[in-house]
Amino acid sequence: MSDTIAVASSEVRIRNLHKVFGGREVLSGIDLDIPAGSVTAIIGPSGSGKSTLLRCINHLERPDSGYVEVGGEVIGYRPEKGRLRERSSRDIARQRASIGMVFQQFNxxxxxxxxxxxxxxxxxxxxxxxxxxxxxxxxxxxxxxxxxxxxxxxxxxxxxxxxxxxxxxxxxxPRLILFDEPTSALDPELVGEVLAVIKQLATTGITMAIVTHEIGFAREVADQLVFLDGGQIVDRGAPADVLDNTDNERARAFVAAVL
The missing domain is CATH 1.10.8 (Helicase, Ruva Protein; domain 3)
Structure with missing residues (x-):
């Protein structure tokens, strides 16, 4: 890691994030801000990099370049003379303690x-x-x-x-909670009870990022909707703008297929 950094202005601040698996670039230059107290829903096709993005936020995956800040602190790295140096495992564990995560398979x-x-x-x-x-x-x-x-x-x-x-x-x-498709492993009749809990949390002012295929839920709860495809953010904005008025053909086709 050798990226220079700037002053944070959001609860979550992601800049030029890249991640490669087996020679394939899964995340390709992600830039994203998540304001404090807001809910960001992340949608997109399977394999678009949504789960990898969440796992980079709390450093379960180590970015190949770029950086993530939460609360003004670079996750996994410490600034040193304009560069980023890897933190100790103890320090990373301390940072993760302020970032809750809910997985697909409960764990x-x-x-x-x-x-x-x-x-x-x-x-x-x-x-x-x-x-x-x-x-x-x-x-x-x-x-x-x-x-x-x-x-x-x-x-x-x-x-x-x-x-x-x-x-x-x-x-x-935690100051931030990440949800990685929290209803994807559930039978359809059980989805509603989990979404109801997340909806309630969304009213409490905690910052949340949610990877989901539940488009109606995203429309209702999210302040910001991000459409990810091929490891890149191809559209973002208010849910109604992305879901109903997007100019991006790929996003429009995905939403139509899901609905």
Whole structure:
């Protein structure tokens, strides 16, 4: 990494982001700002780089060039004499603690209860066990699962497991939450209960970036809609502008096919 950097002005600031897998450029010069307290929905065809973009934001994937800032701090790197140098693994872990992430496949520990899954990160950060348990109970109530503290993932539906995963992402009061197609692994009848929780979160002022194929949901919840294709942002703007009035032929065809 040898990119020069500038002063941040948004909660999330992405500049000239490139990522290559096996000789194929998955992200090709992404520039994106996500204002504090806003919701950005990211749509596009499979293989367009949407999930990779999210994983670069919290440094689960290491960019090949370019950089990501969250809250004015470069993620994974530290500025040094106008250049970016890799941070220590401990420092990167500290940065990730302020960025919650909800995955497609829930990623819950099967041998731990709902409350234990939620408390895990707090305990690792040194939060007393009693406080971590209390926080887990509060968050389960918030996502509509009050009284399910002792349930194991195998005893929960897919929608309930994803709601536990959302509660886990909230446990350390992140400044940003990333959702990577949070309903794609759910049966259709369970999608609504997860989207309802995310809609409620969108009213709280937390900054959110959501990769989704739920176009109606994106229209309703997002402040900004980003259409990604071939590793590039080909359209962005207010949801109605991108979904109804785009001049981009690829975006228009994708939206028509999804709807």
């Amino acid at each position: 819950l520990f099967g041998h731990r209860t709902a409350a234990q899954n939620i408390a895990e990160g707090q305990l690792a950060a040194g939060v007393p066990a009693a406080a971590a348990r209390a926080r887990a109970g509060e968050l389960l109530k918030r996502v509509g699962l009050a009284g399910r503290e002792g349930a194991y993932p195998s005893e929960l539906s897919g929608g309930q497991q994803q709601r536990v995963a959302i509660a886990r992402a909230l446990a350390r009061d």
